[in-house]
Amino acid sequence: MxxxxxxxxxxxxxxxxxxxxxxxxxxxxxxxxxxxxxxxxxxxxxxxxxxxxxxxxxxxxxxxxxxxxxxxxxxxxxxxxxxxxxxxxxxxxxxxxxxxxxxxxxxxxxxxxxxxxxxxxxxxxxxxxxxxxxxxxxxxxxxxxxxxxxxxxxxxxxxxxxxxxKSQRAKYKNSKEYVDFRQALWEINHETACPPVSQWLEKGDDDVSDDDDFDMGGQTQNYRCPITLMLYKEATTSTKCGHNYSKAAIEDLIESTRKAKRQSKCPVTGCSVPLSKADLKPNPSLQKRADDFERRQQRREDEREDGDDTIAIEEDDDYE
Ligand SMILES: [Zn+2]
Known part of the structure; x- marks a missing residue:
């Protein structure tokens, strides 16, 4: 209009x-x-x-x-x-x-x-x-x-x-989306943690004063629910703190604390944000990432078994 x-x-x-x-x-x-x-x-x-x-x-x-x-x-x-x-x-x-x-x-x-x-x-x-x-x-x-x-x-x-x-590095090194972009690419062909994203970003003069402590990256995604410690099933995100869980696991947890007449909280260590079912939303893209991750892990294992005779694993260079 x-x-x-x-x-x-x-x-x-x-x-x-x-x-x-x-x-x-x-x-x-x-x-x-x-x-x-x-x-x-x-x-x-x-x-x-x-x-x-x-x-x-x-x-x-x-x-x-x-x-x-x-x-x-x-x-x-x-x-x-x-x-x-x-x-x-x-x-x-x-x-x-x-x-x-x-x-x-x-x-x-x-x-x-x-x-x-x-x-x-x-x-x-x-x-x-x-x-x-x-x-x-x-x-x-x-x-x-x-x-x-x-x-x-x-x-x-x-x-x-x-x-x-601003320089590329100043603009994007703390961008949640860019960190996620690099992380998603990295884990396709590497099993190690994704390095800080600044290595892909041109440094500028304005970067001198930047605090490198805030440089993001380096987390290892394991796609495991913090409650079940298994790979996500119907990945679900807390809209309050952004933490992720398997749907049934977090719902059961909230339900059982409710029955015990206690306030349910995010189970992630150091978080403890109060949570109710209304704070949960499905996260299909995370679930897809977890499924892809599992599929790639499986493929690597298969390749390793196949390659046992030759011990030539192409990706070895990236491990250390
Ligand atoms: Zn949390």
């Missing part, structure tokens, strides 16, 4: 308007800088809030429609983020299929670049949302914006530029 901040017929709207290609929608305030180098299809679908509907005119709380309209724009941007996140999953699965076909398959780099671009897009959208929410708050506080487009750009541009100027 198009969102009209102002009618285009508004007399003030005429001369200040600029025609922009459709892909410019939602890229507010980015007119002259080129930090958004990728013309992402995902964002092009977003319509309704272009510079044409977002013309120069003072905007204050006195216009009762404006705050709900900003709210709607924020919702649209959030939808776009949801689609970008679906794209991240697709890219990860594509890269996993390539790695499965051949270790370090060269075209994984291209998929990885797509993944980075999607992460950038998402971050830029988050900045826009943050700015719009800030502006809404200020409008509610009776503040006026003389020129909403300019005010938006003044708030958003420096933040977007600062993000885009």
């Amino acid at each position: 198009p969102i009209r901040v102002l009618s285009p017929a508004s007399p003030e709207a005429g001369p200040s308007r600029r025609r922009l290609p459709p892909s410019a929608s939602v890229q507010l305030g980015q007119g002259d800088n080129d930090i958004d180098d990728d013309d992402d299809d995902i964002v092009e679908e977003e319509e309704g809030w272009t510079k044409e509907t977002f013309v120069n005119r003072s905007l204050s709380k006195n216009d009762p429609a404006i705050i709900p309209q900003l709210r709607q724009v924020v919702d649209k941007l959030k939808e776009a983020i949801g689609r970008i996140e679906e794209g991240l999953d697709v890219a990860k699965e594509t890269a996993m299929a390539l790695e499965d076909s051949k270790q370090d398959e060269p075209s994984i780099t291209e998929v990885e670049n797509t993944f980075f671009r999607a992460l950038n897009q998402r971050e830029l959208l988050k900045i826009k949302i943050e700015v719009l929410e800030e502006m809404s708050t200020r409008l509610r506080g009776n503040e006026e914006f003389g020129n909403i487009e300019k005010s938006f750009a003044e708030l958003a541009d420096p933040r977007e530029k600062a993000y885009m100027a």
Whole structure:
């Protein structure tokens, strides 16, 4: 649904308007800088809030429609983020299929670049949302914006530029999605723990002051339920703390503590977040990873048995 901040017929709207290609929608305030180098299809679908509907005119709380309209724009941007996140999953699965076909398959780099671009897009959208929410708050506080487009750009541009100027390593080394991407690829052809992801990321000058203690990676995924200590069955995630369990195991645990009239808690050591069944949600993608992991383990064992005579196990180099 198009969102009209102002009618285009508004007399003030005429001369200040600029025609922009459709892909410019939602890229507010980015007119002259080129930090958004990728013309992402995902964002092009977003319509309704272009510079044409977002013309120069003072905007204050006195216009009762404006705050709900900003709210709607924020919702649209959030939808776009949801689609970008679906794209991240697709890219990860594509890269996993390539790695499965051949270790370090060269075209994984291209998929990885797509993944980075999607992460950038998402971050830029988050900045826009943050700015719009800030502006809404200020409008509610009776503040006026003389020129909403300019005010938006003044708030958003420096933040977007600062993000885009960061090095690869600064941008992604603590990205949950990127760590997961690397981890998922790594475990296809290695049995050791995935090394810190910074080794795949170009270092920049801004990385000197970065705290390497927060460098993620290195966990060994074993895909075992912390309750049964067996591989997951119907993997289930706590929405409160993010820990995972087998469905029946966690439900039984919650049920038995409830019967004992005690508060059930996450059984993971050091967590103890209070849990109820309403905090659980199925995690089919984790279950799939666990199944794939099991399948690969099995394949390795079979290969080892087959290769006993020759003792030539290709992967040995990676073990230590
Ligand atoms: Zn927990």
